[in-house]
Amino acid sequence: MSSRAIIKVMIGFYVVLFxxxxxxxxxxxxxxxxxxxxxxxxYPFEGFTLDWFVKLWNHRAMMEGLVNSVIIGIGVICVSVPxxxxxxxxxxxxxxxxxxxxxxxxxxxxxxxxxxxxxSTVIFWRDFSELTGTRPLLYKGIVLSIFGQASFIAAYCLxxxxxxxQRFDRAxxxxxxxxxxxxxxxxxxxxxxxxxxxxxxxxxxxxxxSFENYNTTTFAILADKTLVTVLAGEVRQGTTxxxxxxxxxxxTISLLGAIAYEVMKRREERQSxxxxxxxxxxxxxxxxxxxxxxxxx
Amino acid sequence: xxRLLVYLIPLLVIVVFMLMAHFEKRLAHDPTxxxxxxxxxxxxxxxxxxLVAFWMLxxxxxxxxxxxxxxxxxxxxxxxxxxxxxxxxxxxxxxFFIQPTxxxxxxxxLWAFFFSLAVSAAVTVLNFAICYPLAYYMAQAGSVQxxxxxxxxxxxxxxxxxxxxxxSLRLLLASKGLINQALMGLGITDAPVDFLGSNVGLYVGLxxxxxxxxxxxLYNAVESLDxxxxxxxxxxxxxxxRIHKDVVIPYAKPGIASGCTMVFMLSAGSLAAPQFLGGPxxxxxxxxxxxxxxxxxxxxxxxxxxFLLLAGCIALVxxxxxxxxxSLGETIR
Numbered sequence: 001m002s003s004r005a006i007i008k009v010m011i012g013f014y015v016v017l018f019x020x021x022x023x024x025x026x027x028x029x030x031x032x033x034x035x036x037x038x039x040x041x042x043y044p045f046e047g048f049t050l051d052w053f054v055k056l057w058n059h060r061a062m063m064e065g066l067v068n069s070v071i072i073g074i075g076v077i078c079v080s081v082p083x084x085x086x087x088x089x090x091x092x093x094x095x096x097x098x099x100x101x102x103x104x105x106x107x108x109x110x111x112x113x114x115x116x117x118x119x120s121t122v123i124f125w126r127d128f129s130e131l132t133g134t135r136p137l138l139y140k141g142i143v144l145s146i147f148g149q150a151s152f153i154a155a156y157c158l159x160x161x162x163x164x165x166q167r168f169d170r171a172x173x174x175x176x177x178x179x180x181x182x183x184x185x186x187x188x189x190x191x192x193x194x195x196x197x198x199x200x201x202x203x204x205x206x207x208x209x210s211f212e213n214y215n216t217t218t219f220a221i222l223a224d225k226t227l228v229t230v231l232a233g234e235v236r237q238g239t240t241x242x243x244x245x246x247x248x249x250x251x252t253i254s255l256l257g258a259i260a261y262e263v264m265k266r267r268e269e270r271q272s273x274x275x276x277x278x279x280x281x282x283x284x285x286x287x288x289x290x291x292x293x294x295x296x297x
Numbered sequence: 298x299x300r301l302l303v304y305l306i307p308l309l310v311i312v313v314f315m316l317m318a319h320f321e322k323r324l325a326h327d328p329t330x331x332x333x334x335x336x337x338x339x340x341x342x343x344x345x346x347x348l349v350a351f352w353m354l355x356x357x358x359x360x361x362x363x364x365x366x367x368x369x370x371x372x373x374x375x376x377x378x379x380x381x382x383x384x385x386x387x388x389x390x391x392x393f394f395i396q397p398t399x400x401x402x403x404x405x406x407l408w409a410f411f412f413s414l415a416v417s418a419a420v421t422v423l424n425f426a427i428c429y430p431l432a433y434y435m436a437q438a439g440s441v442q443x444x445x446x447x448x449x450x451x452x453x454x455x456x457x458x459x460x461x462x463x464x465s466l467r468l469l470l471a472s473k474g475l476i477n478q479a480l481m482g483l484g485i486t487d488a489p490v491d492f493l494g495s496n497v498g499l500y501v502g503l504x505x506x507x508x509x510x511x512x513x514x515l516y517n518a519v520e521s522l523d524x525x526x527x528x529x530x531x532x533x534x535x536x537x538x539r540i541h542k543d544v545v546i547p548y549a550k551p552g553i554a555s556g557c558t559m560v561f562m563l564s565a566g567s568l569a570a571p572q573f574l575g576g577p578x579x580x581x582x583x584x585x586x587x588x589x590x591x592x593x594x595x596x597x598x599x600x601x602x603x604f605l606l607l608a609g610c611i612a613l614v615x616x617x618x619x620x621x622x623x624s625l626g627e628t629i630r
Contacts, residue, residue, distance in 0.1 A: 011434060018431055022454050022508070028475055029465035040468055042475055086348035093333055095324070098317040109357055111559065113566020113610070115583045116603045119590065120360035123367045123600060127300070128359075151356035183338030212458035215568045215583075219590065231460040235573050239464060247461045254456035258449045265445065 026251060033244035040241045052245040059242060065230035068142060069211050072226060075146035076153055076210040077203045083150070084157025084202055085195070088165050091158070107159075109152035114215025121148035121220050141224030148220035149210045156209065157202040164198035303362040307354055368601035389601035406602075409580040414609060416496075417564040420503045421557050424511040427504070428556075432515035433545065437524060455509055463502055463573040470498045470574070494576035502570035507563050511556040518552020519545060554623040558614050565610050582606055 032040035036047040056062065087106055094102060109117060121144055129135040138144075168191070176186045192199075214228045221229055234243060322332075334342040369385050377383065388397070393410075396403045435444050454462070469475050472489040480486045492498050522545060530540045546553070564570075571581030583606070589599035618624070 011430075014430055015434070018427070019450060021427075021505070022451070025462070025465035025469050025505070026454055026457060029461070029468055032468060039473075041473070042468070043478055083348045083352045086345040087352065089337070089345055090333075090349050093336065094318050095321040098314060098321050101314065101317065105353065105357070111562050113562060113583065113603075113606065115566050115568055115586055116364070116607055117360075119586070119596075119600060119603050120364035121356075123596065124355075124360035124363040127363060128355075147356055151352070151360070154352050154356070183336070184341055187337070187341055208456070212456075214459050215566065218568065218587075228458055228460055231458070231464075232569070232572070235460055235464050235467070239467070243461065243464055244468075247457055247465065250457050250461070251453075254453050257456075258453050262446070262449060266442075 026247065029244045030248050030251060032241050033248045035241065038240065040239055040244050052241040053249075055240070056242040056245045056249075061225065061230050062227060062234075062246075065225045065227040068221075068224060069227040072142055072145045072149070072217075073207040073210040075142070076149050077206045079146060079150040080154035080157050080206050081199060081203050083154040084161050085199065087154065087158045088161040091162060092165055107155050110155045112152070114152075114213065115219065117148050117151055118216040118219030121151070121216070122222070139222075141220065141222040144220040144222065145217050145224075145226065148216045149213055152216075153206045153209050156205055160202045160205065161195060161198045164195055168194055300366060303359065303366050306362060307358045310358075364600045365604055367597050368604050370597050372595045372597050389598045390605070392598060393602065393605060405580060406582075406585060409582050409585055410605070410609065412580065413565055413582040413606075414613060416499065416503070417561050418613075420500060420507070420564050421511075421561045423500070423504050424508060424560050425515075425553065425557060428508060428511045428515055432512055433519050433541075436516055436519035436522070437527065451509060451512060459506060459569045460573070462505060463569050466498060466502050466505060466574060467493070470501070491576075493574060494578070496576055496579055498574035499571060499576070499579060499581075502574035503564045503567060506567065506570055507560045510559045510563060514552045514556035514559070515549065518549035522548050550621070550623055554618060554621065557617070561614060562610055565606065 028042045029040070031042040031045070033052050034048055034050070035041060035045055036049045036051075091099065091102060091106070125139055125144055125147065129137070129139045172190055172194075173186050176190055177183075181189070212228060214232060217226055218229055218232065225233075231243065231246075234240070336342075337345060368389050369387070370383060371386050371388060373380075373383060391397075392403065393406055394403055395401070431447075435447055457465075467474070470492040471477070472491060472493075474492075476492070477486075477489040480490065481488075526544055526548075527540055530544050535543070566583055568583050568587060571579060571584050572587075575581055575584070582602070586599050586602045586606070589595045589602065
């Protein structure tokens with residue numbers, strides 16, 4: 001019994017240590033955002049200030065980078081979600097060895113170091129745009145960053161969409177076809193609505209991974225800048241608490257998002273528990289069966 | 298000539314792939330007996346194929362092949378490209394082994410290469426050791442809500458981008474950083490410890506950056522293990538370490554392999570941690586590649602080095618998978 005208790009304490013200690021490792025650095029950084037010294041330091045705490053947030057707001061390069069990051073993020077969504085969708089559908093319809101070969105090739109960008117993706121993108125589009133005379137149109141930092149990032153983010157989208165597609169019941173498709181729907185109609189009115197949750201989460205993941213990408217973007221962005229490459233330049237030159245202020249903003253937003261997610265999940269759980277309860281009652285004939293609609297998946 | 302080859306190779310692969318898909322369709326028993334275009338409609342089918350082809354050709358395969366092709370060319374200014382000086386050469390690869398300037402063995406770059414791979418391997422092992430207990434705990438001990446909360450707590454720090462995370466670790470580990478302040482304040486050391494110079498920052502930064510990448514495959518692998526198996530082993534009197542050695546780890550091996558592969562590849566290719574947390578004397582291979590691009594403007598040599606890095610990583614991963622008897626297919630599932 002006592003050895004059980006010791007193990008429990010040890011596990012607790014380990015979990016605390018793990019999360020201290022995860023959150024400690026961020027906590028310290030957050031404190032420096034509110035401290036007055038111009039070099040970011042958490043201790044001694046010399047005085048509370050919000051100046052660094054104002055400085056951040058007035059940091060022109062960073063704001064410019066932010067705008068570019070958002071443009072690139074939207075571009076990446078526009079490329080990688082449709083590509084991921086198409087790739088998932090194709091994957092679903094091929095067999096055996098062709099399928100594993102296809103899988104290997106499509107997932108390989110995820111495992112390729114970002115540096116290599118960045119370099120190869122720049123080299124290819126430099127020569128290809130020259131060859132086709134599209135240099136002024138395509139050989140731009142923003143366009144190349146979209147291409148470079150989309151090459152591996154499309155694979156994330158593929159995996160997310162694929163996971164949901166595998167649960168699709170083909171009988172639905174058959175039923176629609178029997179009822180006289182055309183293939184495009186089946187796609188638009190049955191398959192796409194079914195995939196909508198996966199498409200939305202693929203878009204969110206695509207935007208976030210694009211937004212914070214450094215390894216690929218730093219090559220592909222050429223002379224332009226994104227928020228992350230500006231940050232890298234700032235950290236290289238030395239540092240100011242304005243960066244901590246930015247981190248505080250990001251941490252706050254993600255914490256709010258996490259809390260909202262948790263609240264939403266709990267509400268969903270309560271709802272499905274209620275529905276299950278009602279279903280049970282309906283089974284006993286105490287409620288009309290129509291009330292016991294299943295929870296939307 | 299070499300550029301022609303770049304376009305021919307993917308064409309060949311596509312033909313092989315089409316043939317494979319075609320013949321396997323005959324072998325498979327699809328109850329509806331419909332072809333790809335019939336099943337999707339002609340227009341949508343063409344759109345799908347075009348999207349996938351654009352991705353595979355223009356975003357993945359052709360850029361890779363172009364990079365390889367570039368690495369076999371000399372460094373030239375734009376005007377001379379395609380001219381008489383533009384011929385195939387192994388010069389860039391040779392320069393990795395032998396310095397072109399003085400003909401000596403290129404110890405700096407060779408060392409950086411092995412250092413990067415060795416540190417990445419060490420970080421992989423470290424991360425496995427850190428993550429395994431928590432992954433096991435979450436997979437076997439927690440209620441649904443608890444696990445979800447832990448997951449959220451794991452993910453939230455990773456919405457902060459790589460650079461800011463490196464920055465935060467630098468604040469902690471710098472010579473005037475909090476850890477040194479604490480060490481000196483407690484009288485453990487008199488002078489600040491040079492964490493960044495001695496590469497402690499690099500190890501911590503890499504390990505911190507890729508914790509999640511290890512955590513999720515591990516969790517997924519352990520989670521699907523039937524709890525009764527562990528219970529049975531315990532009832533048979535196995536001590537806890539034997540349960541892990543003989544039951545959990547063999548079962549979770551594909552997940553472990555994929556987590557390790559990802560962490561290894563990502564740290565070997567990482568740029569931020571070595572740039573911002575490495576000591577002044579640390580030479581990381583991707584940083585060398587970066588310098589060839591942005592300081593020396595020697596793109597062919599940078600491309601050759603990038604290719605060597607990729608080849609080195611893949612070779613090492615394959616070797617490890619062979620050693621631990623995991624197939625590649627299991628890893629990427």
